[in-house]
Amino acid sequence: MRIAIIGGTGVYDPRILSDIREERVATPYGEVSCKIGRYKGEEVLFLARHGEKHSVPPHLVNYQANIWALKKVGITRIIATAAVGSLNPDLRPGDFVFTDQFIDFTHARPFTFFEGGERGVVHTDFTEPYCPEIRGAMEQRASTLGIRYHNRGTYLCTEGPRYETPAEIKAFARLGADLVGMTNVPEVVLAHEAGICYGLVAMVTNFASGISPTPLTHEEVLEVMAENGEKLKALAMGIIESLPVTRTCHCGDPWEHLLV
């Protein structure tokens, strides 16, 4: 098995896959429950980031356990989805953004596998935080499917679970953020540390606080996710089909061996 889908807000249903079975994977950070099924003959793992009923808030997701579990079962590529607010007038509700950079504004989450001791002190290169090969596959599939997409975007991650103030959004826009969300850090960080390719399909559900004319609600976010659910599934499965079997990117080295 090489590919995992991490479903974010509004993406809880693994039934895009067939012959689904549940698997519990033990990790040093706790047990992880995931679904494993088949798509066109290939085994694919599905993990609902917030739990199947959206019961885990962004700041309490056990990101370390999730990524460790994927590494342990042999996953080499992750396709993740996330609902995001937009700070950029060109990135509109309903658009798909394949992020290429992030800015970390979280402040109270475990965020690394490398804390000295046995695993040593490791400073991982983050010049290319998102896998360029997966981004290429996303772009190719999105254009085939006629989806409105953007192949670049900077995701700023907040601690949540509250939405931002308009003053924060103004400041984040000045820093260069295009999108705001609450989950991509440390998920992408841990995947990168573990040598797993990671690609994010960010789904714009709203303009961010102070840009949107109305107060933000989780219902509004879910509505836009539901409207675009079919496109998102088609895209995720299309990406799986178009990824070459062997990785040609550099996401897997040089730290991959440290976690096995």
Ligand code: HPA
């Ligand atoms: N802010 C933070 N997270 C979000 C938003 C937002 O505006 N929309 C969807 N997830």
